[in-house]
Amino acid sequence: xxxxVESGGGLVQAGGSLRLSCIASGxxxxxxxxxxxxxxxxxxxxxxxxxxxxxxxxxxxxxxKGRFTISRDNARNTVYLQMNSLKPEDxxxxxxxxxxxxxxxxxxxxxxxxxxxxxxxxxxS
Numbered sequence: 001x002x003x004x005v006e007s008g009g010g011l012v013q014a015g016g017s018l019r020l021s022c023i024a025s026g027x028x029x030x031x032x033x034x035x036x037x038x039x040x041x042x043x044x045x046x047x048x049x050x051x052x053x054x055x056x057x058x059x060x061x062x063x064x065k066g067r068f069t070i071s072r073d074n075a076r077n078t079v080y081l082q083m084n085s086l087k088p089e090d091x092x093x094x095x096x097x098x099x100x101x102x103x104x105x106x107x108x109x110x111x112x113x114x115x116x117x118x119x120x121x122x123x124x125s
Contacts, residue, residue, distance in 0.1 A: 009119030022096030
């Protein structure tokens with residue numbers, strides 16, 4: 001069982017930055033692929049970024065590529081999402097997710113086993 005807790009959300013002006021953190025419980029964090037997803041009001045949950053257990057495979061959605069960076073610190077059981085050049089359309093609840101796999105980190109939400117409670121990110125224009 002893995003429990004995930006996100007933090008770091010908030011209100012920021014367009015062009016600003018935020019760094020989200022997701023701390024995982026359990027001693028097997030280093031064996032999990034991790035992903036970030038987001039859900040805006042009235043929209044489906046969408047993939048943002050994913051990272052393999054070793055950080056050797058990283059993927060981004062086209063909408064955030066070049067602006068967001070996912071990283072992880074297995075010693076701290078933490079995955080990060082650095083968000084730069086934020087836009088109003090980035091406004092959403094951001095969720096981290098975990099999947100026990102040694103392969104490529106998935107981009108589909110239904111492939112993840114564990115989810116955090118989410119953290120709100122609001123970007124004002």
